[in-house]
Ligand SMILES: Nc1ncnc2c1ncn2[C@@H]1O[C@H](COP(=O)(O)OP(=O)(O)OP(=O)(O)O)[C@@H](O)[C@H]1O
């Protein structure tokens with residue numbers, strides 16, 4: 001495999017004296033859409049926080065683009081091209097879709113290219129162009145998710161992290177959001193997608209990892225996991 005863009009190696013993670021993730025490893029290669037799934041409180045968001053530099057590592061190491069991720073440096077990680085997409089209702093509802101997108105280009109380099117990037121994301125998601133003058137609050141939940149993802153793309157990131165994009169969405173809207181995520185992945189963007197919704201992830205991911213009580217218990221291609229008896233019994237209700 002090519003050198004991974006994200007490489008989490010045998011990390012222990014936690015809060016203060018408390019350890020909640022034990023010896024976890026995962027990688028995301030160039031252009032890969034990788035799922036990280038597991039139940040409530042299994043440690044998924046903790047891993048994302050460590051990847052984006054919000055919390056440190058008690059053991060092991062995390063490398064992004066070949067460089068070690070240091071403690072408590074989320075702004076530095078963003079500058080290095082890691083975009084943590086805040087899913088859901090974090091748009092400016094009273095502002096237009098276009099202004100929400102333009103505001104996503106917060107870093108100087110992204111700002112310099114923001115008209116070009118806007119044209120690119122509108123080409124990827126033509127609905128964004130159709131609704132560009134609408135207030136964000138007027139859009140459906142699925143359309144708002146699309147705007148949230150597109151706003152992350154306005155940073156011209158090298159990789160995206162998403163934490164539970166399906167949370168609080170109706171099933172039909174979840175499908176729409178997942179299709180949008182797959183579409184971004186198809187442009188070659190590496191994505192680490194955290195979800196409780198295992199079925200939806202296995203439908204779109206290239207590979208996935210299963211976390212239980214802070215430990216990685218399974219990983220493989222989405223296809224293999226869809227056929228795995230343990231996954232089917234525990235997560236797919238089959
Ligand atoms: N700031 C914190 N301080 C102390 N403990 C925390 C903190 N955040 C999370 N935890 C604990 O760490 C464990 C893992 O939580 P985490 O949020 O990573 O799980 P998760 O897999 O994202 O769960 P969910 O599906 O509910 O989002 C849980 O036991 C949780 O209570």
Ligand SMILES: [Mg+2]
Pocket residue numbers: 044045046163
């Ligand atoms: Mg979480």
